[in-house]
Amino acid sequence: MTRTISILGSTGSIGKQALEVIDGLPGKFSIFALAAGNNIELLKQQITKYKPQVVSVGTEELALELEKEVKNVKVLQGQEGLKQIAGDSQNEVLLVAVTGLNGLEPTIYAIENGIDIALANKETLVSAGSIVTGLAKEKNVNIIPVDSEHSAIYQCIGGKNSAINKIILTASGGPFRTSSIKQINNADVETTLAHPKWSMGSKITVDSATLMNKGLEVIEAHWLFSLDYKDIEVIIHPQSIVHGAVEFIDGSVISQMGLPSMHIPIQFAITYPEKFTGIKTGSLDLTQISRLDFEKPDLNRFPCLEMAYEAGKNGGTYPAALNAVNEEAVYAFLKGKIKLTDIAKIVSKALEQHENIPDPSFKDIMEVDKYSRKIVSEYLLSKL
Amino acid sequence: MTRTISILGSTGSIGKQALEVIDGLPGKFSIFALAAGNNIELLKQQITKYKPQVVSVGTEELALELEKEVKNVKVLQGQEGLKQIAGDSQNEVLLVAVTGLNGLEPTIYAIENGIDIALANKETLVSAGSIVTGLAKEKNVNIIPVDSEHSAIYQCIGGKNSAINKIILTASGGPFRTSSIKQINNADVETTLAHPKWSMGSKITVDSATLMNKGLEVIEAHWLFSLDYKDIEVIIHPQSIVHGAVEFIDGSVISQMGLPSMHIPIQFAITYPEKFTGIKTGSLDLTQISRLDFEKPDLNRFPCLEMAYEAGKNGGTYPAALNAVNEEAVYAFLKGKIKLTDIAKIVSKALEQHENIPDPSFKDIMEVDKYSRKIVSEYLLSKL
Numbered sequence A, B: 001m002t003r004t005i006s007i008l009g010s011t012g013s014i015g016k017q018a019l020e021v022i023d024g025l026p027g028k029f030s031i032f033a034l035a036a037g038n039n040i041e042l043l044k045q046q047i048t049k050y051k052p053q054v055v056s057v058g059t060e061e062l063a064l065e066l067e068k069e070v071k072n073v074k075v076l077q078g079q080e081g082l083k084q085i086a087g088d089s090q091n092e093v094l095l096v097a098v099t100g101l102n103g104l105e106p107t108i109y110a111i112e113n114g115i116d117i118a119l120a121n122k123e124t125l126v127s128a129g130s131i132v133t134g135l136a137k138e139k140n141v142n143i144i145p146v147d148s149e150h151s152a153i154y155q156c157i158g159g160k161n162s163a164i165n166k167i168i169l170t171a172s173g174g175p176f177r178t179s180s181i182k183q184i185n186n187a188d189v190e191t192t193l194a195h196p197k198w199s200m201g202s203k204i205t206v207d208s209a210t211l212m213n214k215g216l217e218v219i220e221a222h223w224l225f226s227l228d229y230k231d232i233e234v235i236i237h238p239q240s241i242v243h244g245a246v247e248f249i250d251g252s253v254i255s256q257m258g259l260p261s262m263h264i265p266i267q268f269a270i271t272y273p274e275k276f277t278g279i280k281t282g283s284l285d286l287t288q289i290s291r292l293d294f295e296k297p298d299l300n301r302f303p304c305l306e307m308a309y310e311a312g313k314n315g316g317t318y319p320a321a322l323n324a325v326n327e328e329a330v331y332a333f334l335k336g337k338i339k340l341t342d343i344a345k346i347v348s349k350a351l352e353q354h355e356n357i358p359d360p361s362f363k364d365i366m367e368v369d370k371y372s373r374k375i376v377s378e379y380l381l382s383k384l
Helices: A013-023 A040-050 A060-069 A078-087 A100-112 A122-139 A148-157 A181-185 A189-193 A202-210 A212-224 A263-271 A303-314 A318-334 A340-353 A362-383 B013-023 B040-050 B060-069 B078-087 B100-112 B122-139 B148-157 B181-185 B189-193 B202-210 B212-224 B263-271 B303-314 B318-334 B340-353 B362-383
Strands: A003-008 A029-035 A054-057 A074-077 A093-096 A116-119 A143-145 A164-171 A232-236 A242-248 A253-257 A291-293 B003-008 B029-035 B054-057 B074-077 B093-096 B116-119 B143-145 B164-171 B232-236 B242-248 B253-257 B291-293
Touching: A003 A013, A003 A078, A003 A263, A013 A029, A013 A040, A013 A093, A013 A263, A029 A040, A029 A078, A040 A054, A040 A060, A054 A060, A054 A078, A060 A074, A074 A078, A078 A093, A078 A100, A093 A100, A093 A263, A100 A116, A100 A122, A100 A318, A100 A362, A116 A122, A116 A263, A122 A143, A122 A212, A122 A318, A122 A362, A143 A148, A143 A212, A143 A263, A148 A164, A148 A212, A148 A242, A148 A253, A148 A263, A164 A212, A181 A340, A189 A202, A189 A318, A202 A212, A202 A318, A202 A340, A212 A232, A212 A303, A212 A318, A303 A318, A303 A340, A318 A340, A318 A362, A340 A362, B003 B013, B003 B078, B003 B263, B013 B029, B013 B040, B013 B093, B013 B263, B029 B040, B029 B078, B040 B054, B040 B060, B054 B060, B054 B078, B060 B074, B074 B078, B078 B093, B078 B100, B093 B100, B093 B263, B100 B116, B100 B122, B100 B318, B100 B362, B116 B122, B116 B263, B122 B143, B122 B212, B122 B318, B122 B362, B143 B148, B143 B212, B143 B263, B148 B164, B148 B212, B148 B242, B148 B253, B148 B263, B164 B212, B181 B340, B189 B202, B189 B318, B202 B212, B202 B318, B202 B340, B212 B232, B212 B303, B212 B318, B303 B318, B303 B340, B318 B340, B318 B362, B340 B362
Parallel strands: A003 A029, A003 A093, A029 A054, A054 A074, A093 A116, A116 A143, A164 A232, B003 B029, B003 B093, B029 B054, B054 B074, B093 B116, B116 B143, B164 B232
Antiparallel strands: A164 A242, A242 A253, A253 B253, A291 B291, B164 B242, B242 B253
C-alpha cells in the first residue's frame, strides 16, 4: 500500500522526525502536502526531496519569496493554507504537528472530510476536545495520538476502549524532580530547558518542568479515551521507559515501554493499524536499564498538574483558558519577564477569574483563547 | 452468558483458585465436571457446593469410597475418567490443572471435540507441543495459557500473533537469585521451597529455584506463540510485577503487569475473550512498589535454563526427556536423596544419552517419558 499523507508543521521537531520515519519506509507513503511556519530554507530542501503537490508557509511574504524559488508545487499561506491542505480528500492521513491553536481548524476540516488524524498538537484536544472528538465519532475518523504517553495508552488498549479501570500516564518529572521549592523558585531558563530525557521544543520543555505538560496530557487523555478524570493517574517515572499503562477491571495492567524516541509513536500513528520495522530505535534492553522507579507527583512543588485536573473537571472553556494563559506565561518566562513559579500563579489567577462557557462552540473557544492571552499581557504590563 | 466448564485438578492449587474465581463471577459458569487425585475430602465439599454432573478421582478404590458418600453425581476414575470428562461436548472450556503428563491425553481429547483449553499443565506443551498445537490449529481451538508469564504474553499480543520481534519471560530468580554456587550446592529442601514471590506446589517451586521452570516455560512459549527460541528471552525480575513483555518490530514493547496473583491469569483464561472485574486482587500501585529491577540470568549458577533451551532447539523427544528426567530428579531431591545441584547433573547426563525421535507420535512421547524416568531410578540405585 502507498498511503497519501500531509504534514502540518514539517519543519518542526515532530515534522522532521516524521519525515525520517517516512524515509525508513520507502514506497509506503506519498506526500501530498507540507506546511511550515517560517523556516523556508528547510522547507525548500523538503520540497526537493519529497516533491509534494502543495506547500504552505506562515505568511504571504514568505509565500511570495518561496514561489520564486520552487517549481511544480502550489504555494499556499497562513491559516487558509493549512485548512486547504487539511481538507483535501487526497489525504488518507494528516499529521497535525503545528503548535498552538493553529492546529484546531485544519484538524476539524480534515475530520469533516473523513481523513484520519495523527495528532501531535496538544491544544486541539485540550481546548476543543468535545468538538474534535465528537466530530471524529460522527465521521468515523481515527484520531491517533503522536504524544508518546497517549500512543502508549492507545497501544495498550489495542483499539478496544472497554473494561478499563484506569489509565496511568508517566512523567519523567523534568529537571526539577528532586529540587526544593526554593530551587524551583530560582530556576533560570537554561536549567529549565535542560530536560533529562526528551529533546523537545522550548515551550513543551518548560511545561515538562512545571508538570503542566502532564496536566494538558491528562485533559487530552480524557477526550481521546472517553475517561473520567478520576480514572486518569499521573505517576513520576524518571527513566521514561514505561510511557503509559492501562489497568483493566480484572486487575491486569498492560503497559507500553520503549527507549525515549518519538520515532515509535510517530510511526505507530501514521501507519496505524499496520506495523513496520522501526528506524533508528534500538531494542529495549531492560537488563541494561536495570532499574525502573516510580513515585507520586508532588502537587506542592508542581501545582500546575492539579490546576489542569481542576480545569478539566470544570470543563467548558476552562481548559482553553488554562492552555492559553499557560502558553503566554511560558513565553513570558522564556523571555525572562517572569519567574518559573509565576507561571502557576498567573494560571491560577486567570482560572479564578474565568467565566465559563459550558459546551462551547468553536467561536467561543477562539474568543476565550484570545481573551485569556490578553489577561496575561495585562498582568505583565501591570508589573512593569 | 453461562459457560460450561470442567476442571481437571480441582483440589490442587490452580483448581482451588479457579473455583474462587468462579465464586466471584456468579451466574457466569456452570460446572460440568471436577476431577481430583486423592483428596476426596475436599472433592466432597466441592461436589456439595458446585453440584457437578460428573467427578473423577485417582483410583478405583477412591471412586468406590466416594460413590458411597455422594448422590446425584457420576463417579469416574483414573486416566479414563479424565478422558471421559475432557472429551464431553457439554464443556465449553476445560481447565487442565492436573500435574504431569496425565494432562496430555485429556487435553488431546478435548481439542478433538472442539473444546477450548485453559492450560495450566506445563508438561502438555513441553513434551507434546507439536501434537497439541498442531491439533488445536486444525480444530480451531483456543489454548489459553494459565501460567502468569504466558498469560502475560497472550494479553500483550492481544490475540494477533504478528509483527513480533521477540518476547520476554520474567523470572523472579527464586530463593537463590543472589546465592553463590557453593550456597546453591548446599541448599536444603526447606530453603529451596521458600519461594520469595509465589506460593505454589513443591515440584514447581524447586523448578523455580533451579530456573528449570523458566526453561520449561520457554519451550511452552515456543509452541504457544510459534516463535523461534532465539526470539524468546528470559530476564530476572525479582519483584515479579512485570510478568512478560513483547517487543514488536517497530521497537515498541508491550508488557503485562500485576500483583503476583494467579486469580488474574486463571480468570483471563477461563473467561477469554471477555473481561470481568477480578476478585481478591488489589490495584497495582507502582508508586508503592516504587522500584522494578531487571538483570540477566546467570547460566553458570542456573544451568537448567540453558539445558531447556538446548532441548527445545534440538526438538523431537528432547523436551519430553528433559521434562521426565527433571521431574524424577526433583522428586529425588524432595525426598532428600540428591542435592539440588544434582538435578542439573542428572538432566545433563540423560540428555547426552538421549536418542532423539524427530516428529514424535503420542506413543513415542509416552515411551520416552517412561524410559527417561527409568534412567533416573537407575542412576539413583547406582548411587546407593
